[in-house]
Amino acid sequence: MSGPWLQEGPHEECGVFGIYAPQRDVARLTFFGLYALQHRGQESAGIATSDGRAAYSHKGMGLVAQVFNEDNLRPLQGHLAIGHNRYSTTGISHLRNVQPYLIETIHGPLGLAHNGNLTNALQLRQSLLERGVGLSSTTDSEVITQILAAPAEVWTNGNNKNSTKTETDHWINRLQALMLVAEGAYSLVILTRNAVYATRDPLGLRPLCLGQLSNGGYVVASESCALLTIGAKYLREVKPGEILRLNEQGVTTFVGRVSTRRALCIFEYVYFARPDSILEEQVIHTVRQQMGGQLAREAPAEADIVVGVPDSATPAAIGYSLESGLPYTEGLTKNRYIGRTFIEPDDALRQLGVHLKYNPLTSNLKGKRVVLVDDSIVRGNTAGPMVQLMREGGALEVHVRVSSPPVRHPCFMGVDMATYKQLIAHNLNIEGIRQQIGADTLAYLSLKGMTTAIREALAVAETGHCDACFSGNYPISIPVWLFDENREKPIFEEMWG
Numbered sequence: 277m278s279g280p281w282l283q284e285g286p287h288e289e290c291g292v293f294g295i296y297a298p299q300r301d302v303a304r305l306t307f308f309g310l311y312a313l314q315h316r317g318q319e320s321a322g323i324a325t326s327d328g329r330a331a332y333s334h335k336g337m338g339l340v341a342q343v344f345n346e347d348n349l350r351p352l353q354g355h356l357a358i359g360h361n362r363y364s365t366t367g368i369s370h371l372r373n374v375q376p377y378l379i380e381t382i383h384g385p386l387g388l389a390h391n392g393n394l395t396n397a398l399q400l401r402q403s404l405l406e407r408g409v410g411l412s413s414t415t416d417s418e419v420i421t422q423i424l425a426a427p428a429e430v431w432t433n434g435n436n437k438n439s440t441k442t443e444t445d446h447w448i449n450r451l452q453a454l455m456l457v458a459e460g461a462y463s464l465v466i467l468t469r470n471a472v473y474a475t476r477d478p479l480g481l482r483p484l485c486l487g488q489l490s491n492g493g494y495v496v497a498s499e500s501c502a503l504l505t506i507g508a509k510y511l512r513e514v515k516p517g518e519i520l521r522l523n524e525q526g527v528t529t530f531v532g533r534v535s536t537r538r539a540l541c542i543f544e545y546v547y548f549a550r551p552d553s554i555l556e557e558q559v560i561h562t563v564r565q566q567m568g569g570q571l572a573r574e575a576p577a578e579a580d581i582v583v584g585v586p587d588s589a590t591p592a593a594i595g596y597s598l599e600s601g602l603p604y605t606e607g608l609t610k611n612r613y614i615g616r617t618f619i620e621p622d623d624a625l626r627q628l629g630v631h632l633k634y635n636p637l638t639s640n641l642k643g644k645r646v647v648l649v650d651d652s653i654v655r656g657n658t659a660g661p662m663v664q665l666m667r668e669g670g671a672l673e674v675h676v677r678v679s680s681p682p683v684r685h686p687c688f689m690g691v692d693m694a695t696y697k698q699l700i701a702h703n704l705n706i707e708g709i710r711q712q713i714g715a716d717t718l719a720y721l722s723l724k725g726m727t728t729a730i731r732e733a734l735a736v737a738e739t740g741h742c743d744a745c746f747s748g749n750y751p752i753s754i755p756v757w758l759f760d761e762n763r764e765k766p767i768f769e770e771m772w773g
C-alpha cells in the first residue's frame with residue numbers, strides 16, 4: 277500500500293470500527309482500532325462517540341496519527357463509538373466527505389461509517405433531493421445516512437415485510453428498509469444515542485467481524501487485526517444481511533435482508549486484508565501461501581531463487597518456494613514509511629519511481645535467475661520498474677509470477693479500478709504485458725486455480741466470492757451505461773467529483 281502519489285495496486289476504500297465498552301475510553305480504543313486498519317484507507321480518518329446524552333466527533337484529512345492527538349481525543353466522551361478510515365472512491369477527497377457522518381434526527385444523534393459502494397447511489401440521491409433532503413457531500417455514504425434519518429415507511433410505503441415483530445427498535449426497522457432499497461456493497465457501523473449497530477450487505481461483499489472485550493463490551497471491525505490490537509477476542513464474522521446491535525444488553529442479532537448468494541470480494545485474499553486477519557475463519561496468510569503453491573504447480577520456472585514483492589506478495593512467494601523447492605530469498609528492501617507521508621515528492625524525486633520505496637538486495641540477487649512473485653498486476657505501472665530493479669540488483673533472468681488472474685474488468689463495488697482504460701490486462705494480452713514490463717517470462721494464477729487454492733485453504737467444498745474483476749461475472753446487476761470502455765475516470769468521480 278502506498279501514498280496517493282505512488283500508486284501501485286488497487287485501493288480498498290475504507291476501514292470501519294464500532295465499539296460498546298462501558299467504563300473504557302472508547303475514543304482511544306477506536307483510535308488504535310483505526311490504526312490497525314490504516315491499510316484500508318489513508319486519506320482521512322474520524323471518530324464519533326456517544327455518552328447516552330450527546331454525541332461528539334472529530335475527523336480530518338490524513339492518516340489516523342495525523343488527525344488525532346491527546347487534545348482532540350479527550351473531548352470524545354462516552355461508552356459508544358464508531359470510527360472510519362477513508363480511501364475515496366466516490367466523492368472527491370475533501371473534508372466534507374470525511375466520515376463518520378453525524379447528524380441529529382428525531383430519535384437523537386445518528387452517526388454512520390461505511391465501507392463499500394452503492395451501485396444505485398445516483399437514483400437514491402435523486403430520490404432524496406426530490407423529497408427535499410439537502411446533501412452536503414458527494415458520497416453514497418451520506419445518502420445512506422439520510423435514508424436512515426427518515427422513518428422506514430418513507431422507503432417501503434409501509435410495506436416492510438422484514439419489519440421486526442418482537443422489538444420496537446426504530447433503528448432496526450430503518451436498517452431493514454435501507455437494505456430493501458440499497459444495491460451494492462456496504463459494511464456499516466452506526467452510532468445512536470444508546471447503541472452501536474453494524475450490518476453487512478446481503479451478499480457480504482465487504483468484510484465485517486465481531487469481537488468481545490475481556491472486561492465486558494463488544495467490538496465490530498472491518499478486519500480481525502483491529503480486534504486483537506485492542507485486546508478483544510475474535511468471535512465471528514457478521515453474517516451477510518445480518519444486523520447487530522451492541523449495547524448494555526450485549527450483542528443482539530436481527531435479520532436484515534436474506535440472500536442465498538454469497539459474494540465476499542476475492543481481492544481481500546489477493547491483496548487488501550492484512551495477512552494476520554481472519555476471513556471466513558481462516559488466516560489470510562495461509563490462504564495466500566496456498567495460492568502461491570498453486571501458482572508454482574501451474575507455472576513452474578527454471579530459476580535459482582524466489583523473491584516476493586514486499587509485503588503483500590510475501591506469503592504467496594513463500595508458498596511458491598515451498599511447492600517448487602526453490603529457496604525463498606529476500607530480494608527487495610522496502611522503505612515501509614515512504615508511502616505514509618502526504619508530503620509530495622518534487623519532480624526529480626518522482627522520477628525515481630519505485631526506487632523511492634524499494635531497493636534491491638544486490639548480494640542476494642547477483643548472478644541469480646529470479647522468480648519474482650507479485651500478488652496482482654492492475655495498471656502495470658510498477659511491474660516494469662520492479663523487473664528493472666531486479667536486473668539492477670544483478671539478476672540474470674526475471675520470471676514474473678502473479679498469484680491472481682489478469683484483472684480485465686472494472687470494479688463498481690468500492691475498489692478504485694472502475695474503468696477499463698486503467699487495466700493493463702484489458703488492453704494487452706499476456707505476451708504484450710510481458711514485453712511491456714520487460715520480464716523473461718510472465719504467468720498468472722488461473723481463475724480456477726485461485727478458487728481451488730482458496731477452497732482448500734478454507735477447507736470447504738464450495739465458496740461464494742465476487743471475482744468479477746477477473747471473470748466479468750458481477751454478483752449484482754450493474755447499469756449498462758457504467759460499462760463504457762472509453763471512460764477515463766470512474767463514473768462516480770465524473771458525476772460528483
Ligand code: SF4
Nearest residue numbers: 541542687742744745
Ligand atoms: S470486482 Fe474485484 S475488487 Fe470488486 S468486489 Fe469483486 S472481486 Fe472485489
